[in-house]
Amino acid sequence: MTQSLDQALAGFSPGLPFVVALSGGADSTALLCACAERWPGQVRAVHVHHGLQAAADGFESHCRQLCAQLHVPLAVCHVDARPAPGQSPEDAARRARYAALAEAAQDHWPDAKGIVLAQHADDQVETLLIALSRGAGLPGLASMPAHWARAGWQWHRPLLQVAGADVRQWLRDRGQAWVEDPTNSDEQFTRNRIRAQVLPALAQALPAFRDTFARSAAHAAQAQALLDELAAEVLEQVGLPPAIAALRALSPARQALVLRHWLKSQHQVTPSTAQLQELQAQLADCTTRGHRLHLKVGGGFVRREGDVLNWQPV
Structure with a gap:
């Protein structure tokens, strides 16, 4: 009220x-x-x-x-x-x-x-x-x-x-x-x-x-808090920096959740929906060790470095 x-x-x-x-x-x-x-x-x-x-x-x-x-x-x-x-x-x-x-x-x-x-x-x-x-x-x-x-x-x-x-x-x-x-x-x-x-x-x-709008916002905040807890747990399993093979083994929804959490918690970067979708598409194509991954996200780039992902500012 x-x-x-x-x-x-x-x-x-x-x-x-x-x-x-x-x-x-x-x-x-x-x-x-x-x-x-x-x-x-x-x-x-x-x-x-x-x-x-x-x-x-x-x-x-x-x-x-x-x-x-x-x-x-x-x-x-x-x-x-x-x-x-x-x-x-x-x-x-x-x-x-x-x-x-x-x-x-x-x-x-x-x-x-x-x-x-x-x-x-x-x-x-x-x-x-x-x-x-x-x-x-x-x-x-x-x-x-x-x-x-x-x-x-x-x-x-x-x-x-x-x-x-x-x-x-x-x-x-x-x-x-x-x-x-x-x-x-x-x-x-x-x-x-x-x-x-x-x-x-x-x-x-x-x-x-x-x-009523305040209640809806509170429900969304509570749900997001639970997702943040889940994302932190899965990110710990995936590793820091995130291992590409471990990311590829996740479901698309869980993969998106972990990628968002990694970028925000470790690099203070929030990807747009289009950037996140493109990042997931590039991950799906990472089937060989030599496959290159390079994507602009926020004020920097997500890059493949060996078997892991990293984000570097411009």
């Missing part, structure tokens, strides 16, 4: 102290205010300045004023979030932001126990719908986890059961201002089209969609 912001934080038990990722928008402004009120003296903030739009300086100014008002220590870091060729602007900004958050937290508050993000229930629905629109598998349908570990940090999303409108109403009730990102109304971005066009229609047709 969806919750109020105060209910969500009442059930949130972070290690203290912790860092809030503060963009200056409504969601992170509300999260920081509520956390500073609930855990006085235990909250720090990091603002990532992307430099991608003219409004970026206004976001930084708001964050500095807000943190001064709340007596919350703030670190501001500037990043180059321009996309690489073939990379989406959203993906580039997200990767740059997460890396900068972890680095800034480590530099300024290495004693902090975690990093807290402000994504809410509407963001979760948007993420699920984007995954569906792209034909994603279970990892995409699982959407955003409420808690995970990355780059040596514990990451938390305590507001995933809070509707976006309720977050903004919480701010209005307290007379707290926030900065509106002008790109949020740009419907060239899929997420913004979903927010503007699809969510209102869902609310009209399926009023409980936030709760």
Whole structure:
């Protein structure tokens, strides 16, 4: 069931102290205010300045004023979030932001126990719908986890059961201002089209969609966790680096599962469906010791090296 912001934080038990990722928008402004009120003296903030739009300086100014008002220590870091060729602007900004958050937290508050993000229930629905629109598998349908570990940090999303409108109403009730990102109304971005066009229609047709979609995402996440356990067990049998003969002996589904897990867990690379299918086709053709295998996956290549596979960056 969806919750109020105060209910969500009442059930949130972070290690203290912790860092809030503060963009200056409504969601992170509300999260920081509520956390500073609930855990006085235990909250720090990091603002990532992307430099991608003219409004970026206004976001930084708001964050500095807000943190001064709340007596919350703030670190501001500037990043180059321009996309690489073939990379989406959203993906580039997200990767740059997460890396900068972890680095800034480590530099300024290495004693902090975690990093807290402000994504809410509407963001979760948007993420699920984007995954569906792209034909994603279970990892995409699982959407955003409420808690995970990355780059040596514990990451938390305590507001995933809070509707976006309720977050903004919480701010209005307290007379707290926030900065509106002008790109949020740009419907060239899929997420913004979903927010503007699809969510209102869902609310009209399926009023409980936030709760039911969240349950579906949770089921997908649970199923994926089981598959990850299985993949790790089979990969241990196949070997590191994976032995070609052992891979060829697996069923197609189990082979695909292990290849995905190997690339992601060992090389932080996620193959597309087409790349994975081509890799499996090339494995099927590896009937002789001299058969060559060479396939672009992510920022590198999967290659045959004797009797095993290896992935090397470009």
